[in-house]
Amino acid sequence: MRDKxxxxxxxxxxxxxxxxxxxDVAKRNSIHISTLCYHEKIKPHGACRLCLVEIKKQSKSRLVASCAYPIENDLLVFTESPRVDEVKKNLTELYMAIYPYHPEIIKLAKKYNITKTRYHKLNEYCILCGLCVRYCAExxxxxxxxxxxRGINKKVTFVPDSSYFKHCINCMECSDICPTGVFPSNFGIERIPQVSDS
Ligand code: SF4
Ligand code: FES
Incomplete structure (x- = not known):
């Protein structure tokens, strides 16, 4: 019998x-938590922080990435507390500067009534979530x-000390897994997202 x-x-x-x-528990019970870098086949990494929730244990509270935080008995979880909302508003603005077309970002921008971002807009579309890297490896x-x-120069590329042809089998599954559709357009294959007028 499994422990509950x-x-x-x-x-x-x-x-x-x-x-x-x-x-896992939230999804099974139809409680929506926004995610960007989560994929059920890949070990969570807590990279995008969009799935943050507030937890309370022994009268202490903190924010954790729900995709990576294991449940424990009597844990109190809040998906929409003021603290969660404050951080998510900021994250929404940040991702609006990088990739405003993702459905979760559009949904959050509407929810928080954010129409523009204070962050410098980038044209890179990569949110550095690492899904493509982990998918390829795992x-x-x-x-x-x-x-x-590092820092603003950090980017995803083919492993520099190896040849593309040596390791890549050209399955293109990295392109399907990328939440922004940018990969591998940076290698000359066009997957630029469509901007919707609606
Ligand atoms: S290319 Fe796509 S999957 Fe890879 S890190 Fe960037 S956003 Fe994530
Ligand atoms: S979905 Fe949990 S940190 Fe990205």
Missing amino acids: IKIYINNKEFEGNLNETIL VKGLNAIGFVG
């Missing part, structure tokens, strides 16, 4: 299994792509 874990999301009781995350068992550079 009792948690509370927005003051309602839910049951989860050992090794499940807050996001699911395909290859290491064809990786991060290079």
